[in-house]
Structure formats: C-alpha cells, structure tokens
Amino acid sequence: MRKIILCFLFSVLAFLQAWAQSVSIIPEKIKRGDTVTIRYDPTGADAKIKPESLSVTIVFTYSTFYDLPWKMPMVKQGEIWTASFVAGRFATFATFYLQSGDQVQKPGPDQHYALKVFEGAKRVKSSLLHESYSLSAQIPKSPDLQERKAALLEEELKNNPSNYEAKVALLNTRMIMAKSAEEKLKFREQARKIIAAKLEENPTLPGNVNLVTMGYLMIGEKSRLDSVRSVIMRRFPQADISKDLRASIIAKEPDAAVRIAKLEALLKTGNHPDGEGSENIHKMLFEYYAAQKDSVRALLHASKLNARATPYTPQTLKDIATTLTASKIAPSAAIGYANRSLKIAEQWPVGIIRYFPEFGYIPSFVPDSVRRLTVAEAKSGLLSLKALNFLKLKQVDSAKKLADEAIRTSDGRDGLINSAEVSAQLGEHRKAFDILWRLLVKNPTDSLVLKSAKLNFLKYNSSEEDFRSKVAELEALEINQLTAKTRLLMMNKPGPELSGLVDLEGKPVSAEMMKGKIVILDFWATWCVPCMQEMPYFHKVFEKYRNNRDVMFMVVNSGSNNTIEDARKWVKQNPQYQFPVYFNNDKNIGEKVGFNVIPTIAVIDQQGKMQFRTIGFEGEILQKKLDVEISILLKRQIKTE
Secondary structure, three states, rough: HHHHHHHHHHHHHHHHHHHHOOEEEEEOOOOOOOEEEEEOOOOOOOOOOOOOOOEEEEEEEOOOOOOOEEEOOOEEEEEEEEEHHHOOOOOOEEEEEEEEEEEOOEEEOOOOEEEEEEEOOOOOOOOOHHHHHHHHOOOOOOOHHHHHHHHHHHHHHHOOOHHHHHHHHHHHHHHHHOOOOOHHHHHHHHHHHHHHHHHOOOOOOOOHHHHHHHHHOOOOOOOHHHHHHHHHHHHHHOOOOHHHHHHHHHOOOOOOOHHHHHHHHOOOOOOOOOOOHHHHHHHHHHHHHHHHHOOHHHHHHOOOOOOOOOOOHEEEEEEHHHHHHHHHHOOHHHHHHHHHHHHHHHEEEEEEEEEEEOEEEEOOOOOOHHHHHHHHHHHHHHHHHHHHHOOOOOOHHHHHHHHHHHHOOOOOOHHHHHHHHHHHHOOOOOHHHHHHHHHHHHOOOOOHHHHHHHHHHHOOOOHHHHHHHHHHHHHHHHHHHHHHHHHHHOOOOEEOOOOEEEEOOEEEEOHHHHHHEEEEEEEEEOHHHHHHHHHHHHHHHHHHOOOOOEEEEEEEOOOOOOHHHHHHHHHHOOOOOOOOEEEEEEOOHHHHHHHOOOEEEEEEEEOEEEEEEOOOOOOOHHHHHHHHHHHHHHHHHHOOO
C-alpha cells in the first residue's frame, strides 16, 4: 500500500513539475536526425512572456546547430507557441532563451535552456565540451565559471578520453584557475605536450595542422604558429602543405620577377608537382600573367584553379572571368568561365560555410530572401561580364542584350557598374549615368560610382553646376533615407544610471547636469585603435552642436586598462579635440548601457531615455548618422513644446 501511495505522489509531483514548466523540449534526449520541437505555454506557472504577446522568438546564445538561424520565430497553435527542426548530422549542443519584445523567458536568472544531443545513453562527442563553452554566454561573471567549465570538460573526457580539444580546453581552464605561477606553468607544459603529440599524428595533413594551431591559440601562444610552420617546412620539404606555406612566404617578395620565378620553380616540387597543394600558387601566377596580358600563361594557371568541386566553385569561376575581363584579355575564355559559373549559380556560396573533416562542408542558415538576392546579384554580375567581353569581340547586339538582362536581373553593384560600362563604351552616356544613378540612390557615398557617374554626365551635359545640383539632390535623398531608417531604430529604453562618471578633475557627474538635454555618450579607451579612427568624425558632429544648450557631449574613457591619468594625458596630447572628456569608475557600465565592445556611442533623449546605440566603429557614415539622431530628437522636442 505504501508503494502505491509513493508512486501516486511521484506521479502527482511529476505532473506538477511539468505543469509549472512553460518551456518543453521534445525529445528530451535528442539524437542526430531527430525532429526537435520546442513548445512554450504562456499559461505555465513560470511563464514570463504574456499570453497576449504577438510574437515569440527563440534566441540561440550558443549553438552547433549550424543550419538554424540564431533567431528563430515560433508559431502559435491555439495557446501554445511551437518551433520544430531537425538535429543535423553535426549537432552537439545549443543554448537558448525565448524573447518577445522586452519580455524574456529563461529557466533561471543565470541559466539558458539547453539542447543536448545523445548517442545512446551518452552525450555525443564534444557535446559536453561545447556546453562548457556555452557557460561564458550564460554566466560570464559567475565566480565559479571556471570550476563549472572544468567539471563539464572532465565529464567529456570520461566519455571520450581521446578528445584532443577537450584535453587542451581543460588544461587551459586549469591554467586560469591556477593559484601560483608554478602551477600555471605546470598545466601549460602539459598542454604543450598534448599539442606537440597532435602534430606528430600527421604533420603534413592540413586538417591536423589546423588542430595544432588551434591548440596553441587556445592557450594563448599565437607566437608559436610561425614556428610550427617552420618545423613542417624543414622536416617535410616535399609535402604539399610545405609547398603552400612556402608560397605564402614567396608572395611577400617585393621584386615581381624574383617572386614569379620562385613560384614557377616551387610548382615543380612536392609529392604532387603542379597538382595537389598548388592552388594558391596557380592563383598568384594567374593574376600576375593576367596583369601582364600574357593570356596563354594566364589561362594555363586558371585551368588549375577549379580542379576540385567545392561550395566556392561558382565564385572561383566568376573571379577568373572577372580577372580576365579587367585585364582585357581572352574574351572568349572569360565568357566560357562566366557561362560555367552561371550554370551553377543557384549553388552560390552564401553565409558562413564551415568545414569539418568528419562532416564535410556545412553551410550556415541563410534566409531564403537573402539567398535569392545574392544569387540574383551573382547572375547579374556574370551576365554583365559576358556583355563586356562580347563588346570586345565586337558583337554589339549580344552585348546590349546581356547588359539589359543583367539590369533586369538585379540592381547589384557589379552588374550595374559593368552594364553602365557597356553603355559608356557604346557612347550612350546618358543611359550609363542613369544606370549608375540607381546605385547612388541606394548608396550616395559610393565614391567610385560617383566619379564614374560624373564622367558620363559631363559627356552629355558639360555643366558642372548641373552636376553639383544632382549631387545636392543625392545628399538630400541620403539624409531623408537615413532619417527614415534611423527613426525605426529608436529604442525608447530607460536610460542607464551614470553615477560612476567623473570629469577629469574627479568631480562626479550629476543627473541634474543632464536633465532635459540630449546626451551623447562616447565610450572609448586610449589603446583602442577604432576609437581613435572614430574621433575626427565624432568631433565634427560636436563642433556643429557645441553651442546648442540642449545637447551635451560626454566622451567617456571606459576605464578598461586605463586610469584617469591616462585620460588626462591623452587630452593634453590631442588638443585638436575640444569635446569634454570624462572618466568611468563603474565596472558595470557595459551592462547598464548594453555593450562589451568599444567604441560605443549611446544617445539619451531629453526625457532620459536611451534612444540610439552604436557599437563599434562604422566608418565615415558615423558623422551623418549621429547628426541625424540628434536632429530627430531636437525636432521631436520642438513639436512637443
């Protein structure tokens, strides 16, 4: 009777636990080839995303399910949100949470949901290794992060004692956890022995050598990579990998004649002369002879560049056609290569394509819309290459027909530039200008296209003033487009708490100073190269608004490996910049503002809300973008007054 009662209680407990969990993963123990279903019940006891939400998205924070998008929308069926997919032949582990707007569903504050892949009763090889990697995304600041990583890596090695990457990762983790220099050195020496032994397994197999270099990178010894290559070339001078390594060294030879002679001689060496391991040499020689307009030798080396079919073959064929066209040689051959690429253009490489010896090539997820757009742009470029070469063969009608087809196929840059060139060569300069104008409407800052457009414009209209008017029209269009795009990016998030900021005299920044103003925060550090590249563009925006009382600029030294003295010294050494500089004492400023990379610019509106955030240096466009952001907020203020 007692057993019956216990069974009943356990059943009730299991039911209550299942009821409490709003997220379920079916099956729990995923096997490769399984259809995996993630379900979200917004009525569950732990549900954070409300039932009335219009969308729910799976956000992967770590994943080896490479063929899945990092953000996957769920579909609502009745009251339940679901998403299904197949675990690929390469899948090992993934973590995710659910999101709907600002609402986030996690199993715990420092935990994400997990997809664990099994083979029988055990996790597949590297599943626990990859779970250890995922912890950095889940609990980056946890004091026991390294201990938890180590435990998972030890479990991985129990299941797969020969897992080389897990061995190195575990020793690297122990190096981080070491309490003394001696202990750290002990683990480092153990890692070095494992990596050296890996090299000896097959020192001339590129895939194995890649694992060796990966091992040294894992333990922070990048400087050893050159010595590994030197050892291979010294011990195995006839190996194909040595040939490829030597070619990379020869490529740095400044004297072209000497470089080419060495490459030609290198081709005749190795285990497979003129064959395997020689593609890089053939590529360099092809480009050299094409530039020298030696079509016979150029085509000889071109023929060696696509011996092996790979996902990149369509691109390789197009590159050959492009080089021949640019060099104005072998037009018939260029058309032939373009035709071969067109035949397999639907297989155009899009997105990241990984390669693993045990799994082969693995394309990453790419939305169908992106794939269609990329393939169309590739086809347009290829058609326009054919058009240029038919023009060289004096087959004008074919050239015109192909150029027009390229324009209809896509408004991609290569296709339109080449098609405009066809029109220009035929003396149809207004048509050439109109084609290039389509590109400028999309990207008004494309200086190469703008230069070509001007040349064609002045061929049929000699007025410089008229062209300047067209450029002014273009600039206005650019600002309007940028403004419309920027309005959609308004965040409307509560502004960060900034009590850790001080001026360079050490006086704290008060909330009163910023009240009712647009505040532009630029986080940087003295050692940050992109930050320095950003400064001139940022300063131009500062100069425009420096006398506007409603706008406040705060260029904040992030404090990462910097002191307030470093910031003061930098200001003295850079008198060309007049904006006010501040220093950050808050270690959590990145979390508050939402960045882990500098430079980062955050724009706070007059009500104290964060409206815009730019992470990383984006180039010259930053100046116009930041100007537009400030302008939007100033105009909004005028409307509300």
